[in-house]
Amino acid sequence: MSIWEYANPKKFLATSEKVMPALWVLSIALCVGGLIWGFFLTPDDYRQGSTVKIIFIHVPAALMAINAWFMMLVASLIWVIRRHHVSALAAKAAAPVGVVMTLIALITGAIWGQPMWGTWWAWDPRLTSFLVLFLFYLGYIALWEAIEDPDTAADLTSILCLVGSVFAVLSRYAVLFWNQGLHQGASVMRAGAVAGDTEERVSNVFATPLFVCMGGFALLFLVLVLYRTGTEIRARRIKALLARERLEAEA
Amino acid sequence: MVDLGKYADTVLSAYAVSLLMLVALVVLSIRRGRKVRAEMEMIEERGRKHG
Numbered sequence: 229m230s231i232w233e234y235a236n237p238k239k240f241l242a243t244s245e246k247v248m249p250a251l252w253v254l255s256i257a258l259c260v261g262g263l264i265w266g267f268f269l270t271p272d273d274y275r276q277g278s279t280v281k282i283i284f285i286h287v288p289a290a291l292m293a294i295n296a297w298f299m300m301l302v303a304s305l306i307w308v309i310r311r312h313h314v315s316a317l318a319a320k321a322a323a324p325v326g327v328v329m330t331l332i333a334l335i336t337g338a339i340w341g342q343p344m345w346g347t348w349w350a351w352d353p354r355l356t357s358f359l360v361l362f363l364f365y366l367g368y369i370a371l372w373e374a375i376e377d378p379d380t381a382a383d384l385t386s387i388l389c390l391v392g393s394v395f396a397v398l399s400r401y402a403v404l405f406w407n408q409g410l411h412q413g414a415s416v417m418r419a420g421a422v423a424g425d426t427e428e429r430v431s432n433v434f435a436t437p438l439f440v441c442m443g444g445f446a447l448l449f450l451v452l453v454l455y456r457t458g459t460e461i462r463a464r465r466i467k468a469l470l471a472r473e474r475l476e477a478e479a
Numbered sequence: 480m481v482d483l484g485k486y487a488d489t490v491l492s493a494y495a496v497s498l499l500m501l502v503a504l505v506v507l508s509i510r511r512g513r514k515v516r517a518e519m520e521m522i523e524e525r526g527r528k529h530g
Contacts, residue, residue, distance in 0.1 A: 278483040285497045328504045332497045339493040459512040462519045469522045
C-alpha cells in the first residue's frame with residue numbers, strides 16, 4: 229500500500245470517514261481531560277500565580293499554529309510537484325484551523341502578558357513573527373477565495389505558503405535567534421537541557437498535563453483537517469457537477 | 480472550586496475566549512460540511528433523474 233493511494237478523493241474520503249469517529253472522541257477526551265487536569269489539579273506558580281494555568285491553552289495553540297503552517301507547506305509542495313488535488317485541498321482546509329490557533333496564541337499571550345510584563349503587547353521577536361504569521365494566514369485564505377480557478381488558486385497559494393514558511397520558522401526559533409524581547413526562551417522542550425539543569429524548564433507538575441493538552445490539540449487539528457478536506461473535496465465536486473450541467477444544458 | 484486569587488479575571492478570560500473560538504471552529508466546520516454534503520447529494524440525485 230502506498231501513501232499516494234490517498235491522492236484519490238474517493239479513497240481519501242472512505243478512509244478518513246472510518247478513522248474520524250475515533251479521532252473525534254480521542255481528541256476531545258485529551259483536550260477536555262488535559263484542560264481539567266491543568267486548570268483544577270495543578271498548583272499556582274511561585275512567581276506567576278494562577279496565570280500559569282494559561283500555559284495549557286497558550287502553548288498547545290502556539291505549537292499548532294506553527295505546525296499547521298508546516299503541514300500546509302508539505303501539502304503545497306506535494307501539489308506543486310505531483311499535482312494531487314487532495315493535497316492542495318488539505319492545505320486549504322488547514323488554513324482556517326491554523327488561523328484560529330494563531331489567534332488563540334496571540335490573544336492568550338496578550339492576556340497573560342498584561343499582568344506579567346505590564347503590557348498587552350511588545351514588538352518582541354517572537355510576538356512580532358507570530359503576528360506576521362497570522363497576517364500570512366489571512367492572506368493565504370483571502371487568496372484562495374479571490375481566485376476562481378482552483379488549480380491557479382492552488383498554485384499561487386502554494387507559493388505564498390512557501391514564502392510564509394520563513395515566518396513560521398522565525399515564530400518557532402525567534403527566541404533562540406535573538407536574545408532580546410520579553411518572551412521567555414524555550415522552556416517546555418528546551419534543546420540542550422542536561423540532567424540536573426531544571427531551573428528554566430517547566431516543572432513536571434505542569435509539564436504532564438501540558439503534554440496531554442498538546443496531544444489533544446494535535447489530534448483536534450488532525451481531525452478538523454480531515455473533516456474540512458472532505459468538505460473541500462465535495463465542494464470541488466459540486467463545482468464540477470454544476471459545470472457539467474451547464475454544458476449539457478447548452479448542448 | 481479552584482481559587483485563582485487576584486488573577487481570576489485574567490485566567491478565566493483567557494480560557495473563555497479560547498474555548499469559544501475552538502467551539503466556534505468545530506461547529507462552523509461541521510455545519511459547512513453538512514451543508515456541502517447535502518448540496519452534493521442533491522445535485523447527484525438531480526443528475527441521476529435526468530440521466
